[in-house]
Amino acid sequence: MLFNSLVFIFLFLPVSFGIYFYLNKKRLTTISKAFLVFSSLFFYSWWNIAYLPIILASILFNYVAGVSLSKDEEHTRVSKKSLLVFGVTANVLLLAYFKYADFLIDNLNLAAGTSFPLLHLALPLAISFFTFQQIAYLVDSYKGKTREYDFLNYANFVTFFPQLIAGPIVHHQEMMPQFSAIRNMAINHKHLAMGVFIFSIGLFKKIVIADTFAIWATAGFDTATTLNLFEAWATSLSFTFQLYFDFSGYTDMAIGLALLFNIKLPINFNSPYKSTSMIEVWTRCHITLSRFVNQYIFKPVLKLFKKYSFGKGMLALFISMVILGLWHGASWMFVWFGVMHGAGLVVNHTWKKKIKIKLPHLLGLFITFNFINISMVLFRAREWGDATRVLGAMFSVDNIMLPEFLAGKISLLDKIGVSFGNVFSGIQGGEETFIWLCIGFFITMLMKNSIELLDNFKCNYKTLTFSLILFITSILLINKASEFLYFNFLLQL
Numbered sequence: 001m002l003f004n005s006l007v008f009i010f011l012f013l014p015v016s017f018g019i020y021f022y023l024n025k026k027r028l029t030t031i032s033k034a035f036l037v038f039s040s041l042f043f044y045s046w047w048n049i050a051y052l053p054i055i056l057a058s059i060l061f062n063y064v065a066g067v068s069l070s071k072d073e074e075h076t077r078v079s080k081k082s083l084l085v086f087g088v089t090a091n092v093l094l095l096a097y098f099k100y101a102d103f104l105i106d107n108l109n110l111a112a113g114t115s116f117p118l119l120h121l122a123l124p125l126a127i128s129f130f131t132f133q134q135i136a137y138l139v140d141s142y143k144g145k146t147r148e149y150d151f152l153n154y155a156n157f158v159t160f161f162p163q164l165i166a167g168p169i170v171h172h173q174e175m176m177p178q179f180s181a182i183r184n185m186a187i188n189h190k191h192l193a194m195g196v197f198i199f200s201i202g203l204f205k206k207i208v209i210a211d212t213f214a215i216w217a218t219a220g221f222d223t224a225t226t227l228n229l230f231e232a233w234a235t236s237l238s239f240t241f242q243l244y245f246d247f248s249g250y251t252d253m254a255i256g257l258a259l260l261f262n263i264k265l266p267i268n269f270n271s272p273y274k275s276t277s278m279i280e281v282w283t284r285c286h287i288t289l290s291r292f293v294n295q296y297i298f299k300p301v302l303k304l305f306k307k308y309s310f311g312k313g314m315l316a317l318f319i320s321m322v323i324l325g326l327w328h329g330a331s332w333m334f335v336w337f338g339v340m341h342g343a344g345l346v347v348n349h350t351w352k353k354k355i356k357i358k359l360p361h362l363l364g365l366f367i368t369f370n371f372i373n374i375s376m377v378l379f380r381a382r383e384w385g386d387a388t389r390v391l392g393a394m395f396s397v398d399n400i401m402l403p404e405f406l407a408g409k410i411s412l413l414d415k416i417g418v419s420f421g422n423v424f425s426g427i428q429g430g431e432e433t434f435i436w437l438c439i440g441f442f443i444t445m446l447m448k449n450s451i452e453l454l455d456n457f458k459c460n461y462k463t464l465t466f467s468l469i470l471f472i473t474s475i476l477l478i479n480k481a482s483e484f485l486y487f488n489f490l491l492q493l
Contacts, residue, residue, distance in 0.1 A: 001046035003253045004206050006478060012043065017260055024185040033152040033179065036261070040159040044125065051124045055159070058094065062087065062134040063154050069141035084142045088135055095131045098123050103330035126165045128327060130158055132292055137172050139296060146172050153179045162257035166250055168268035168288035175263070184262035193459045195259035197467050201450045202252025204470040207477050209443075210245035212436060213238040219427040220390065221380055228401045231426045232393030234433055240376045241440035244273060247286075252450045267451055273444040276364030278344040278371065279352070293320050314349060318342035328379070333387065337378045344371055365445075 001008050016039040023032035045052045065087040069080055096104075102118045109116055137157075140146050156179045163170060178184055220227060220235025227235060251269040258265045272285035282290045302308065302316040318339075325338015351357070359367070374391065381387035393399065401419045402410070424433045457463065 001043055003250065003257070004203060004474075004478060006475075008043075009475075012039075013257070013260075020261065021185075021187050029185060030152065032185070033156060037152060037155045037159055040156070040161040040164060043161040044159065044164060047125050048122070050122065054094075054098075054124045054127070055130060058091070058130060058134065059155055059158050061090065062137060062158075063151060066137050066141040066146060066154075069138060070144070070146050080142055084138060087138045091131050091135050091138075095127055097121070098127055100326075100330045129167050129169060130164070132289075132296075132327075133158060133169050136169070136292060136296060140172050150176075150180065160258070160263065162254045162261075162263075163265055166247075166254075167286070168251070168254070168266050169292050170266060170288065174266060178263050181262075188262050190459065191259045191262050193463075194454060194457050195256040196471075197256070197457060197463060198252050198259070198450055198454050199256030200467040200471040200474070201453070202249040202254075202256060203474040205245040205249030205252065207474045209440075210242050210249055213242035213245070213440065216424070216427045216429050216433055217242050217380065219429075221382075221386055223428075224426045226399070227390065227393040227426055228399045228423070229393060229396065230401065230423045231429075232390050234424055234429060234437065235390055235427055236373050236377050236394060237437055237440070238427075238433075239380045240373045241437070241444070243376060243379075244440075244444060248450070255454075269449075270451060271444065271449045273369055273372065274365070275368050276359070276361055277352075277368055278341065278348045281368060281372065282341075282345070289324070293324050297323055310353065314346045317349070318346055321345060331382075333378050333381050333383065337375055340375045340378060344375075 001012060003009075016036070020032050020036055020039070023029075023035060041052060041055075044055065065083065069083055069087070098121050101121060105116050105118055108114060137146070153176045157170070157172060157175050158164075160175075215238075216234055217239035220231060220238065224231065224235075248269050254268075255265050266288055268287050270284040270287065272281050275281040275284055298316055298320040301319055302313060305312045305316070319342075321342030322335060322338040325334045325336070325341065328334045328337070374394075377387050377390050377394075381390065401421055401423050403420065403423055422430060424430055427433070
C-alpha cells in the first residue's frame with residue numbers, strides 16, 4: 001500500500017483516522033493506541049505479510065533491551081555496556097543478514113574463486129529505517145535519556161505508518177511524548193487543514209512531477225544504449241530532479257499524514273539544491289539520517305582515535321559517509337556514492353579550515369549542484385558500466401545533436417560532426433523535456449519549499465482552492481503512479 005494509491009487515500013486513511021479518534025472520543029485511549037499499532041502493522045503487511053514476524057520480533061527485543069538499559073547497574077545481571085553492545089550487534093546482524101548477505105557472498109566468490117550459493121533472501125520492508133531508529137533508542141536508553149516505557153507508545157514510535165517505510169528516522173524523546181499527550185487525542189481542525197494542505201503538495205510532487213522525470217531517467221539509464229551530449233545531461237538531471245521530488249513528496253505526505261493524527265514529525269528535507277557547499281547539502285537533505293550518522297557513527301568512530309586531530313576527524317567523516325552510502329543498498333555503486341560524498345565533504349571542510357576563501361554564492365551553487373548531479377549518476381546506475389556510459393556521454397563532444405530548426409542557420413557544424421534532429425529522442429523525450437528541466441530548476445532553486453509554505457499556512461479559501469487543485473489533479477493522474485523511488489532503492493533495485 002502506497003501513500004499515492006487510491007486504496008490508501010480513500011479507504012485505509014479515512015477508516016484508520018475515523019476509528020482512532022472515535023475510540024479517543026469514547027476515552028478508550030489504550031484501545032485507540034493499540035488500534036493505531038494494528039493499523040500501522042496492517043499497512044506494513046500489505047506488501048508482504050511474511051515481513052510481519054520480523055518487525056514484531058525486532059520491536060519486542062529492542063523494547064525489552066531498552067527497558068533493561070534504563071535500569072540502574074545494580075538491578076541488571078550483566079553490565080549495561082555489555083547489554084548495549086549485544087543489543088546494537090543483534091540489530092546490525094539482523095540488517096546485515098537480510099540486506100547484505102548475498103552481497104558479501106557474491107564478493108567473496110569473486111575475490112576467492114569460491115562458489116558459495118546465494119541465499120536470495122527477501123529484504124524486509126523498511127528494515128534499514130526501523131533498525132537505525134531502534135539502535136538510537138538503545139543508545140539513548142544506555143545514556144539515561146529515555147523516560148517513557150509504555151509498550152504501546154513504543155510500538156507506535158516504531159511502527160507509526162506515516163514514517164515507517166522511508167523515515168524520517170525519529171528519536172524517542174521527540175515522538176513518544178506526543179503519543180501519550182492528552183491534547184493529541186482529539187481532532188485538531190488546524191492540524192487537519194495543515195495536514196491536507198501539505199499532503200496535497202507532496203502527492204502532486206510525486207505523481208505529476210517526479211513520475212514525469214522518471215520517464216526520461218529510466219529511458220536514459222535502462223533503455224538507451226548510446227546517448228548524445230544533451231541526452232546524457234537530460235538523463236542525469238531528470239534523475240536528480242526525480243529523486244528530489246520523489247523524496248520531497250514522500251516527506252511532505254508523511255508530515256501531512258502525521259499532522260492528521262496530531263503528531264509532528266521532524267523536518268527531513270529542506271531544499272538541498274539551494275546549497276552552496278557539500279556541508280550545507282547534508283544539513284538540508286535527509287536531515288534525520290545525517291543526524292543519526294553524526295551521533296551514532298561519526299562520533300563513535302572518532303572516539304576510536306586516542307587524540308583528536310583535524311585529519312583524524314576527516315577520516316572518521318569519510319568512513320561515516322561510506323557507511324551511509326552502503327546503508328542505501330547492497331551495491332558497490334552505493335559505496336562509490338558514499339566515497340564521492342565523503343571526499344566532497346573532506347575537501348569542503350579542508351577548504352573552509354585551511355584556505356578560508358568564501359566562494360561567490362552563484363559559483364558555490366553551481367559547483368555544489370553539479371557535484372550532486374554527477375553523484376546521482378552513481379546512485380542510480382545499476383552497475384559501473386551504466387554509470388560510465390552516462391558520465392562519458394556527459395563530458396564527450398563526439399556525439400552532439402542540436403535541434404532541427406537550427407540546421408539551416410548553423411549548417412557548417414555538420415563538418416565537425418554535429419548532427420541535427422530531435423535532441424532527446426533517445427530517451428523518449430522532446431521539447432517538453434527541456435521545458436520540464438527548466439521547471440525543475442525553477443522550483444528547486446527559486447521557489448519556497450513546502451515547509452516554508454506550511455510555516456506561513458493560513459486556513460482560507462485561497463489555501464483550500466490551491467490544495468484542491470493539486471489533490472484533484474494528482475487523483476486524475478494517479479493510475480500512472482509508481483512506487484516511491486527512495487525506498488525502492490533501499491529495497492535494492
